[in-house]
Amino acid sequence: DVKVTQSSRYLVKRTGEKVFLECVQDMDHENMFWYRQDPGLGLRLIYFSYDVKMKEKGDIPEGYSVSREKKERFSLILESASTNQTSMYLCASSLDSSYGYTFGSGTRLTVV
Amino acid sequence: AQKITQTQPGMFVQEKEAVTLDCTYDTSDPSYGLFWYKQPSSGEMIFLIYQGSYDQQNATEGRYSLNFQKARKSANLVISASQLGDSAMYFCAMRGGFSGGYNKLIFGAGTRLAVHP
Numbered sequence: 001d002v003k004v005t006q007s008s009r010y011l012v013k014r015t016g017e018k019v020f021l022e023c024v025q026d027m028d029h030e031n032m033f034w035y036r037q038d039p040g041l042g043l044r045l046i047y048f049s050y051d052v053k054m055k056e057k058g059d060i061p062e063g064y065s066v067s068r069e070k071k072e073r074f075s076l077i078l079e080s081a082s083t084n085q086t087s088m089y090l091c092a093s094s095l096d097s098s099y100g101y102t103f104g105s106g107t108r109l110t111v112v
Numbered sequence: 113a114q115k116i117t118q119t120q121p122g123m124f125v126q127e128k129e130a131v132t133l134d135c136t137y138d139t140s141d142p143s144y145g146l147f148w149y150k151q152p153s154s155g156e157m158i159f160l161i162y163q164g165s166y167d168q169q170n171a172t173e174g175r176y177s178l179n180f181q182k183a184r185k186s187a188n189l190v191i192s193a194s195q196l197g198d199s200a201m202y203f204c205a206m207r208g209g210f211s212g213g214y215n216k217l218i219f220g221a222g223t224r225l226a227v228h229p
Contacts, residue, residue, distance in 0.1 A: 042222050106156070
């Protein structure tokens, strides 16, 4: 089974801190994604990557950046955390888009 | 622009009965894929079913079936013989065609299903 692992289940950070959310997948998938999930809004795509060192903006990239130095790892960076970035963050990976996407268990980030 | 709409914020159903969760989509791409995911209270996203835009038959996976009406741009999820463990949030999602970012999924707002004994 494909496994997508997010390093933290819960995080509490202070406003203005630089925050790193890490995601690792173990099945050599080309594509990786970062979403945030908020009640009533579903999942919204922040950034995605289809290859090492490649990245594409999603629908809500402002305030975020990403890094993909190795195929298995996709990091989401909050350059200066703000309270409106308090959310659930979900990482996903896929090999072939016809077969769906495998999600990590999520990181619930609270910015205080 | 591509869009997924789930108009039912919450639904409830009696155990052992069938329930339909609505999903409509908007895209100008001829090639696209539609997905349903289940998210229990534990938070993980569980893939349920997939329908390709060129598939002739409606997708089925065990108790889940997708009622795909292409002309109406709808992709409703039907759960037959509901079980208590089906209580969860359900998301409809679409993978865009080439003009919509081929590999990215866009999601609806979700429907929370409660199964009553």
